[in-house]
Amino acid sequence: GDSVTQMEGPVTLSEEACLTINCTYTATGYPSLFWYVQYPGEGLQLLLKATKADDKGSNKGFEATYRKETTSFHLEKGSVQVSDSAVYFCALTVSGYSTLTFGKGTMLLVSP
Amino acid sequence: ETGVTQSPTHLIKTRGQQVTLRCSSQSGHNTVSWYQQALGQGPQFIFQYYREEENGRGNFPPRFSGLQFPNYSSELNVNALELDDSALYLCASSLTVLTNTEAFFGQGTRLTVV
Numbered sequence: 001g002d003s004v005t006q007m008e009g010p011v012t013l014s015e016e017a018c019l020t021i022n023c024t025y026t027a028t029g030y031p032s033l034f035w036y037v038q039y040p041g042e043g044l045q046l047l048l049k050a051t052k053a054d055d056k057g058s059n060k061g062f063e064a065t066y067r068k069e070t071t072s073f074h075l076e077k078g079s080v081q082v083s084d085s086a087v088y089f090c091a092l093t094v095s096g097y098s099t100l101t102f103g104k105g106t107m108l109l110v111s112p
Numbered sequence: 113e114t115g116v117t118q119s120p121t122h123l124i125k126t127r128g129q130q131v132t133l134r135c136s137s138q139s140g141h142n143t144v145s146w147y148q149q150a151l152g153q154g155p156q157f158i159f160q161y162y163r164e165e166e167n168g169r170g171n172f173p174p175r176f177s178g179l180q181f182p183n184y185s186s187e188l189n190v191n192a193l194e195l196d197d198s199a200l201y202l203c204a205s206s207l208t209v210l211t212n213t214e215a216f217f218g219q220g221t222r223l224t225v226v
């Protein structure tokens with residue numbers, strides 16, 4: 001079946017450090033890939049997405065590139081802020097369906 | 113434009129009881145999906161409703177059932193509650209059922225079964 005694997009957390013960084021959260025996937029067909037963010041006590045918010053190979057999604061300084069050859073969609077940010085502290089979920093949908101398959105999430109903690 | 117709202121926000125039930133969770137979808141959205149998020153885990157798909165019909169179901173037993181109303185709001189019902197049903201239940205609405213359509217999530221209902 002379809003699945004998403006994310007690196008274990010928590011990831012602890014100082015403000016202005018570089019961030020990479022690894023995400024790999026297994027899927028039938030050609031999935032669309034997503035990163036969602038969950039702030040404490042809140043629901044999920046879409047951070048960025050990519051719908052085909054080599055597409056780069058970007059938002060709020062975060063980026064991720066859809067790599068079909070390595071089945072990966074790693075999340076990156078050049079300089080994190082304290083306000084980026086949250087849980088980040090990598091997810092996919094498969095062709096023709098809008099239901100999401102999520103990874104287990106990676107907690108990011110950014111200290112001043 | 114109002115977002116996705118869920119009620120109640122928190123709920124405590126006893127094992128064996130039944131519970132109903134409610135979701136109001138975003139204006140203009142005809143598709144609602146429900147997810148269960150256990151502590152420390154990613155959300156797991158329960159089922160999806162499109163124009164009042166079930167449009168797909170995840171690996172959950174029949175005691176998890178749902179409903180979508182003509183205004184596209186939705187309910188999730190769980191019978192014979194078990195301790196493992198304790199989780200955050202998330203509702204997401206989207207403009208259509210098609211893939212690549214952004215899903216907008218509510219804040220969730222935290223269910224505790226004791």
